[in-house]
Amino acid sequence: MIELSLEFLLAMIALLLIVLSGFMLYIFYQRQREVSFNKSRDHYLKDYSLLWYDYFFNNEIFSVVLIPRGKPQVKAIEIIFSSYLKNISNEEMTRKMKDFSNLYLKQFYEKDLMSKRWSIRMNALYRIADLQLDELLDACRKLEDTNYSKEEFFQLLKIYSIFQPELFMQKIKVPNANYAESEYRRLFVLLEEDVFIQFFDDFTSWPASIQFAVIDTAGAKRNMKYIDKLEHLLMNDDDEIKIRALKGLFEIGVIENIDPYIPFVTSDLWEVRLMIGKIFKYVPLAYTFPYLKQLLQDENWWVRNQAAKTIAEDRDGIEKLQEFISYSTDAYALEMAQEIITRKQGSR
Amino acid sequence: MIFLHYAMLFFGGVIVFYMLFVIVSYCTMFAIAMLDLRKRYRLDPSEYDDAHIDAFYSKPVSLLVPAYNEEIGVVDTVYSLLNLRYPQTEIIIINDGSTDRTLETVIKHFQMKPVNKIVRTNIPTKEVRQIYESEIYMNCILVDKVNGGKADALNVGINVSQYPYFCSIDGDSILDEKALLRVMKPIVLSDGEVIAAGGNIRIANGAKMQLGSIYDMQLPNNYLVIMQVIEYLRAFLMGRIALSKFNLVLIISGAFSVFSKKWAVEAGGYATNIIGEDMELVVNIHRLIKEKKAKKRIEFVPDPVCWTEAPHTLGVLRNQRRRWHQGMFESLWKHKKMTLNPRYGLIGLVSFPYFWLVECLGPIVELGGYIYIVIAFFLGQIYYEIAILLLLLFVIYGVIFSVASVLFEAWSMNTYPRKRDLIRMVLLALTEIFWYRPLTLLWRCEGLIRFLRKKSEWGNMKRVGIAEKEKSV
Numbered sequence: 001m002i003e004l005s006l007e008f009l010l011a012m013i014a015l016l017l018i019v020l021s022g023f024m025l026y027i028f029y030q031r032q033r034e035v036s037f038n039k040s041r042d043h044y045l046k047d048y049s050l051l052w053y054d055y056f057f058n059n060e061i062f063s064v065v066l067i068p069r070g071k072p073q074v075k076a077i078e079i080i081f082s083s084y085l086k087n088i089s090n091e092e093m094t095r096k097m098k099d100f101s102n103l104y105l106k107q108f109y110e111k112d113l114m115s116k117r118w119s120i121r122m123n124a125l126y127r128i129a130d131l132q133l134d135e136l137l138d139a140c141r142k143l144e145d146t147n148y149s150k151e152e153f154f155q156l157l158k159i160y161s162i163f164q165p166e167l168f169m170q171k172i173k174v175p176n177a178n179y180a181e182s183e184y185r186r187l188f189v190l191l192e193e194d195v196f197i198q199f200f201d202d203f204t205s206w207p208a209s210i211q212f213a214v215i216d217t218a219g220a221k222r223n224m225k226y227i228d229k230l231e232h233l234l235m236n237d238d239d240e241i242k243i244r245a246l247k248g249l250f251e252i253g254v255i256e257n258i259d260p261y262i263p264f265v266t267s268d269l270w271e272v273r274l275m276i277g278k279i280f281k282y283v284p285l286a287y288t289f290p291y292l293k294q295l296l297q298d299e300n301w302w303v304r305n306q307a308a309k310t311i312a313e314d315r316d317g318i319e320k321l322q323e324f325i326s327y328s329t330d331a332y333a334l335e336m337a338q339e340i341i342t343r344k345q346g347s348r
Numbered sequence: 349m350i351f352l353h354y355a356m357l358f359f360g361g362v363i364v365f366y367m368l369f370v371i372v373s374y375c376t377m378f379a380i381a382m383l384d385l386r387k388r389y390r391l392d393p394s395e396y397d398d399a400h401i402d403a404f405y406s407k408p409v410s411l412l413v414p415a416y417n418e419e420i421g422v423v424d425t426v427y428s429l430l431n432l433r434y435p436q437t438e439i440i441i442i443n444d445g446s447t448d449r450t451l452e453t454v455i456k457h458f459q460m461k462p463v464n465k466i467v468r469t470n471i472p473t474k475e476v477r478q479i480y481e482s483e484i485y486m487n488c489i490l491v492d493k494v495n496g497g498k499a500d501a502l503n504v505g506i507n508v509s510q511y512p513y514f515c516s517i518d519g520d521s522i523l524d525e526k527a528l529l530r531v532m533k534p535i536v537l538s539d540g541e542v543i544a545a546g547g548n549i550r551i552a553n554g555a556k557m558q559l560g561s562i563y564d565m566q567l568p569n570n571y572l573v574i575m576q577v578i579e580y581l582r583a584f585l586m587g588r589i590a591l592s593k594f595n596l597v598l599i600i601s602g603a604f605s606v607f608s609k610k611w612a613v614e615a616g617g618y619a620t621n622i623i624g625e626d627m628e629l630v631v632n633i634h635r636l637i638k639e640k641k642a643k644k645r646i647e648f649v650p651d652p653v654c655w656t657e658a659p660h661t662l663g664v665l666r667n668q669r670r671r672w673h674q675g676m677f678e679s680l681w682k683h684k685k686m687t688l689n690p691r692y693g694l695i696g697l698v699s700f701p702y703f704w705l706v707e708c709l710g711p712i713v714e715l716g717g718y719i720y721i722v723i724a725f726f727l728g729q730i731y732y733e734i735a736i737l738l739l740l741l742f743v744i745y746g747v748i749f750s751v752a753s754v755l756f757e758a759w760s761m762n763t764y765p766r767k768r769d770l771i772r773m774v775l776l777a778l779t780e781i782f783w784y785r786p787l788t789l790l791w792r793c794e795g796l797i798r799f800l801r802k803k804s805e806w807g808n809m810k811r812v813g814i815a816e817k818e819k820s821v
Binding site: 005006009010012013016017020023024026027028030031082086117118119120122123126180181182183185186189209216220301335336339342343 | 387388389390391392394395398399400404405406463464465466468536537538539733736737740741743744748751752755758759762765767770774
């Protein structure tokens with residue numbers, strides 16, 4: 001048996017070594033191809049980057065030499081376009097890129113979308129969204145008939161949100177497509193106002209990650225139209241939604257009436273009390289001091305710290321804090337008030 | 349004589365079965381890693397990086413830099429952190445009672461000013477003397493404390509930090525500018541289900557650097573360092589990726605890893621009485637996850653995030669390996685009750701037995717194998733065959749796996765693009781079982797002996813300065 005095993009092992013080792021040698025030769029061949037690919041790509045970058053610049057920004061006529069003849073040139077164009085897209089916001093440039101891509105890059109990405117390799121399809125989906133290749137929308141929709149991955153569906157949602165918002169609203173309801181909050185934010189932040197506001201209708205029907213992303217995006221958009229919507233969510237039973245809505249309102253930074261916020265000063269949740277301490281920054285201290293004083297004596301360190309900071313930010317804040325120190329007996333509140341005064345005075 | 353005969357047969361059998369078990373385990377892990385990397389082959393990573401560079405899509409992180417007598421390196425480390433592409437961070441430098449001019453250097457260089465700051469003691473630590481804030485860099489804090497070792501310094505950093513995640517950084521590592529973005533990726537994309545993540549550590553020897561960043565990778569000339577490069581690639585492909593896929597990771601490198609502050613605090617922070625504090629924290633968090641029955645994960649990120657200098661002399665390498673192995677034993681021994689305990693799920697049933705059998709006891713069995721081969725050749729013909737069988741298994745285990753790792757890494761990640769470097773690595777991998785492997789086995793066995801001896805003299809353990817400590821692979 002051992003003799004057999006020895007032969008078997010020797011044969012195995014020999015076979016594995018042959019396979020690995022073959023693999024090494026393949027790697028060398030592939031690297032050679034990569035070198036010539038990069039050379040061709042760099043040639044294009046060197047020769048035509050300036051022409052692209054003139055075409056985008058100096059109103060020069062489009063030159064046919066810019067049309068890609070193969071993958072290396074497409075890669076070079078991707079590099080040029082993405083560097084402009086990342087750094088410059090210019091409608092004319094974006095339109096020119098879009099027209100060019102729809103005309104000359106479409107066939108390359110269409111082919112890539114059919115690729116068996118997941119990473120190639122993903123790269124194509126990235127580029128379709130970045131370069132706004134709306135003519136490939138149908139090809140993208142066909143991808144839905146295949147066994148697509150979660151990541152591909154996310155890119156499809158992004159593409160739909162740019163080219164066909166109605167379709168996006170329909171597709172985002174697909175029950176098994178659950179993404180992280182940050183991913184939903186990436187989708188929502190680009191949506192037009194009229195599409196985005198639809199998420200507040202029937203708000204409770206959305207999964208939690210979408211609800212949270214909607215609230216956070218509303219805050220980040222800093223649009224006063226969302227104040228009512230967020231204030232309405234303060235009545236929600238879910239604590240997390242309440243906290244997020246308060247955070248969103250804080251981000252927008254406009255408080256017209258403090259009445260809806262007063263009941264939260266005595267909330268059971270320290271996070272809610274902390275957010276109230278933050279929001280009161282946008283209201284003159286004359287209206288909020290009694291509540292902030294209460295928060296300064298809160299049992300939670302973060303709440304006390306925030307209340308002291310908010311008071312100190314007002315013109316008369318330091319004076320109010322010093323006054324508080326003179327009569328208060330709460331050791332923790334005193335310590336906090338003292339620290340904030342010292343810091344404030346130190347930074348002056 | 350009969351006794352010797354049976355003993356030889358018995359030990360031969362045990363070693364052969366052990367080697368087969370390890371080879372099958374490695375093959376499985378290699379296959380899982382291959383499938384994972386093949387999927388991501390040629391995927392454009394910049395799309396994710398660019399999208400998540402905005403604070404709106406990411407989570408803030410506190411960067412902890414413990415410093416003990418690092419007056420020369422600490423300023424560069426802080427600059428490399430200031431270079432990180434990440435939207436919201438704070439840098440906390442913890443001077444662990446240095447006896448050189450570390451404190452003065454940092455104060456002078458970053459214009460640190462004393463502040464009166466109240467620190468919440470989430471984890472008990474040695475006394476904090478003073479906290480300083482930089483006047484030129486926002487969110488750059490210096491904490492001066494009484495010496496207590498690296499773990500204690502990190503615990504102070506955790507107490508002072510204000511963000512929900514913290515990242516521990518070794519002073520002598522070179523970071524990729526996208527390191528934090530990449531390591532935070534699983535945390536951000538899982539909505540907090542991932543509570544700790546570590547990145548792939550590479551060897552910096554031979555790399556060309558400019559302004560704190562690596563721009564060209566070249567294989568160093570030192571054979572000992574090249575062997576370590578191969579070893580790192582192997583550990584990465586035959587271990588980390590597969591273990592991470594099933595939430596079985598017990599080690600994420602202390603050189604650059606992110607933890608959820610809430611979970612780390614609840615796990616008691618870094619243990620100050622143990623050598624491998626990184627592993628200890630990970631095991632404690634795993635334990636907590638299982639005890640709380642929470643749906644949380646610890647992940648390993650395959651992207652290279654951090655480069656570290658490898659020992660280039662036998663003496664330093666020996667010291668490092670002894671320490672790593674001793675640290676691993678200490679941690680596993682401390683949590684021995686988790687082994688094969690169904691209460692701890694796959695961590696207890698798979699991870700712990702795997703670490704005990706393959707990582708801890710492996711060196712003893714393997715070294716036994718080498719000794720067996722030598723004895724068998726002296727004892728005569730009947731044992732030759734077992735010895736040859738063992739030798740062939742060693743070839744598969746040592747040579748074939750190493751060559752496969754080198755080639756697969758070259759295909760998927762291409763860290764060393766030169767043809768010459770690849771050939772050198774493959775050729776050197778072929779020699780591994782003759783010199784490098786037996787040496788590391790010996791050192792790891794030494795680590796075991798030190799662990800056994802240390803157990804009795806636990807109370808006298810001398811604290812080691814941060815600069816002398818190495819990070820785990």
